Amino acid sequence: MRLSFVPVTLFLLFNTAPALMAQPDSHHPPITMSENYSPAEQAEAYLITGQKELEAGEVDAAIDSFVAGQRLQPEDGRFSLMLALAYQTLSQPELVETHLLEAARLMPSADDPLHLLFRHYYMAGDLAAAEPYLVELIRRHPGDEQLTRNLDKLRLEMTVEQEMESDLDNIFTIRIDSALDEEISALAIEALQDAYAEQGSLLNHYPQKQVQVILYLRDDYDMMTGSPPWSAGRFDGKIRIPIAAGALDSTLFRTILFHEYNHFLAQQLSGGRAPAWFYEGLAMVAESSQHQGSLRYLAPAVGAGQLVPFSRLEKSFLSLDQEQVSLAYEQSYSFVSYLREQFGWHTLKDLLLAYDQERSTENAFVAVFSGFGLDFNQLVREWESSL
Numbered sequence: 001m002r003l004s005f006v007p008v009t010l011f012l013l014f015n016t017a018p019a020l021m022a023q024p025d026s027h028h029p030p031i032t033m034s035e036n037y038s039p040a041e042q043a044e045a046y047l048i049t050g051q052k053e054l055e056a057g058e059v060d061a062a063i064d065s066f067v068a069g070q071r072l073q074p075e076d077g078r079f080s081l082m083l084a085l086a087y088q089t090l091s092q093p094e095l096v097e098t099h100l101l102e103a104a105r106l107m108p109s110a111d112d113p114l115h116l117l118f119r120h121y122y123m124a125g126d127l128a129a130a131e132p133y134l135v136e137l138i139r140r141h142p143g144d145e146q147l148t149r150n151l152d153k154l155r156l157e158m159t160v161e162q163e164m165e166s167d168l169d170n171i172f173t174i175r176i177d178s179a180l181d182e183e184i185s186a187l188a189i190e191a192l193q194d195a196y197a198e199q200g201s202l203l204n205h206y207p208q209k210q211v212q213v214i215l216y217l218r219d220d221y222d223m224m225t226g227s228p229p230w231s232a233g234r235f236d237g238k239i240r241i242p243i244a245a246g247a248l249d250s251t252l253f254r255t256i257l258f259h260e261y262n263h264f265l266a267q268q269l270s271g272g273r274a275p276a277w278f279y280e281g282l283a284m285v286a287e288s289s290q291h292q293g294s295l296r297y298l299a300p301a302v303g304a305g306q307l308v309p310f311s312r313l314e315k316s317f318l319s320l321d322q323e324q325v326s327l328a329y330e331q332s333y334s335f336v337s338y339l340r341e342q343f344g345w346h347t348l349k350d351l352l353l354a355y356d357q358e359r360s361t362e363n364a365f366v367a368v369f370s371g372f373g374l375d376f377n378q379l380v381r382e383w384e385s386s387l
């Protein structure tokens with residue numbers, strides 16, 4: 001995330017005033033201050049240093065810098081805002097909330113704290129707490145259609161979820177329609193705990209962030225998500241699963257939860273920057289421990305030379321029809337499965353991390369596979385030859 005609210009003139013001060021800077025220390029921000037600089041200038045240097053540290057992933061050092069600057073300028077809400085962003089990366093929601101509320105108090109005319117407070121409460125599942133911040137943003141920007149759509153969606157979710165019951169453990173919060181069997185919630189937690197352990201081991205990643213899981217009646221799911229009829233689940237920051245009428249297929253239910261939880265993991269590791277085909281292929285590889293599906297569409301497409309170019313599968317599959325989407329899923333699964341068989345899960349994680357560096361597919365593959373003398377196009381050709 002690039003943070004852009006520090007004025008350019010302050011970056012110039014930072015870059016042209018070496019007297020402000022000292023060598024990094026393992027316990028303190030890398031700044032010593034000259035008496036020639038006012039407390040306000042010193043605070044700005046801490047702010048810029050902390051921003052650079054945060055962008056570099058040095059979160060603890062960034063927090064030290066923001067706290068040091070805040071001591072010098074306690075009424076400057078930017079430090080509270082930056083501390084909230086830093087604690088967000090550490091998955092410490094209580095501190096995120098504290099600093100965002102403080103930023104909103106200190107910066108009453110700024111939009112950023114309101115956007116972040118809305119997002120914070122929405123992702124935590126506290127829709128009632130999220131609503132006032134969106135309402136205030138619309139009051140400030142009455143012509144903003146995206147804000148209006150967000151409010152409409154939020155209020156629809158509030159209507160659908162108001163009769164839902166909640167169940168939770170340390171990681172997962174389950175919300176389930178009251179018309180559904182309570183046992184489904186218990187099955188969901190069991191499956192998600194298994195997915196957490198199994199996929200955490202494969203990718204060496206055990207997130208501590210709370211995951212919101214919402215189990216809908218099918219009609220409510222379709223209304224809420226606008227998903228096509230073939231959709232069996234969706235991850236948009238929350239895991240959303242439709243439950244069909246009749247007896248629950250517990251194996252299929254576990255498979256879907258494994259799939260959607262993998263989306264959560266992969267999005268975390270890649271910063272949401274990987275292509276759809278990689279997310280879907282990886283999720284299908286992850287779910288295959290629960291259920292091994294057939295590949296009905298892949299072989300005929302290979303025989304007819306009608307595989308879909310991966311460049312056309314970069315975005316969501318939601319716009320594809322049933323036959324197109326089946327081939328897209330099978331093709332994505334087959335290629336990612338090939339990569340896993342040849343190079344292992346640790347290499348798939350490396351690829352997710354490469355995407356997190358804002359690399360294109362070609363550049364991400366070069367970063368991970370150049371040591372093998374391979375690039376993306378070569379790997380695609382080798383995979384096709386193996387089919």
